[in-house]
Amino acid sequence: MPSMLVRLAFLAPLLLMLTGCSVKQLAMNAVADSLSGDTGGTFTQDPDLQFIGEALPFGLKLMEGVNDSTPKHVGMKLTLASGFTQYGVVFVEWPAEQLKYDDYEESRRQYKRAKQFYLRANNYALDGLDLMHDGFRSRIYGDTDAVLAEMTADDVPLLFWTAASWLAAASTDLEDPEMIGMFPLASKVMMRAYELDPTWSNGMIPSTLISLEPNMPGPGGAERAQARFEEALKLTEGRSAGIYVSLANAVAKPAQDRERFIELMNKALEIDLEAYPDERLSNDYAQQRARFLLDHIDDMFL
16 A cells, blocks of 8 residues: 555646646556556555555545546456455454344444445456456346356456455345345356466465355365365465365354364464465454454354
8 A cells, every 4th residue: 555655646746737638548547557556565464454454445445536537447447346345355244243243233234334345346347347348247147158258367357356246245145135146147257267267366266166165056065165275275385374264164164063163263373474474464364253253163063
């Protein structure tokens, strides 16, 4: 975020001086390129998860404003799709999860907020894919297999965040038939992204599939989740606390295997946050969840 704001500060005086519409558009595209670039390090390496949560809304609103001025900038659509999805997961849904045992009504209200952020993210992801493939948004619902067959490895980031935001929205409101109906479509999109590039972003797709596999059609969901875990473990080189938490919730908890659940959570907690600065933020979040779930283990296991 600091590097992002510094770049914007240098560009702002230039934007104020420009008068030609075409030149202004070029300048706004330059801002969009800057904001949608690789600025994640300042977030992922920050030691204060709460501070990042307080800073993100400003950054996201800033980028939405730039997006309005650069409607054909695919990179900005991708950044907003990933940004709103991750903000919803870590800073809205996670607090809601912590409230569910003590204040169920407020927890449900926060889950609904998270759902709106996910749908917002999904809209940006679909916009991006529509720019890459004209008609994607209108065709994906009725001609899914044919549309996905047209996708290439360049589309994997947008495909992933399209699926991830859909799945996250559905998981927050299991009473909404429309959301439940999106699950098969979101699963197909996620699997297509996996087919095109299973190693993308250091194993982010198989890491996500750990939770998805047990809910997909066909027998052997737990075994498939375990296989995804092994794949993700290799791709992340053992740096991810989140994959242990995912496997515990996806496999050990439904099987009521308390011993394995505790073992996996402890594995997540063993990862040194300082050892892997690029994964610090995600590991901090995963470890907070692990501690919370262990504290409430009697509510989940008979």
